[in-house]
Amino acid sequence: MIARVLIKPKEGILDPQGKAVERALPTLGVESVGDVRxxxxxxxxxxDRAELESLCEKLLVNPLIEDYEIEAVE
Amino acid sequence: MIARVLIKPKEGILDPQGKAVERALPTLGVESVGDVRxxxxxxxxxxDRAELESLCEKLLVNPLIEDYEIEAVE
Known part of the structure; x- marks a missing residue:
């Protein structure tokens, strides 16, 4: 089976890359986009789904500062 | 509306981060995971969906080496 692990900074955690994108929007003339993470x-x-979850917690995700979701692709 | 832009290296493009994860799997005792990108x-x-697509092509994605999908969240 194929899955995607989607990882993003937790609410309230600083996201400098997201802020950099937001700052670039006016220059590009993009007005309808915001809240970028x-x-x-x-x-x-x-x-094995259980093994995949354990991998996320051990290697892929930093649970102190990141949230994740597992999304099935096929 | 909320969307997620999912960006990944094109087929055939080297993915050193994916390879690094794959190399760590045996050490972690993970046997059922592979083909990591x-x-x-x-x-x-x-x-505005058209504006979002233009933003992807101008700023978020490097179309020479990356593919992307837009996924609606809500």
Missing amino acids: VGRMVELRYE | VGRMVELRYE
Whole structure:
């Protein structure tokens, strides 16, 4: 099976990459976009959901500052 | 509306972060995970889908080496 792990900074945690995108918007003439948060996506093949969750917590995600979701692709 | 832009390295493009995760798997005792690709996720609020697509192509994505999808959240 294929899944995507979607990782983003927790609410209230500073997100300098998101702020950099927001600051660039006026220069690009983009007016209808805001509240930008930049995170990571990890796409992978897995067989065992419990093992995948353990991998997220041990390696892919820093649970102090990041939230994650696992999304099935197929 | 809220959307997520999911960005990943194109097929055939080197993905050193993905390889680094794959190399760490045996050490962690993870056997059922493979084909890891590491990309980015940008979550944002938008009103105009065409403007969002233009932002992806101008700022968020490097179309030479990356593919992206826009996923509606709400």
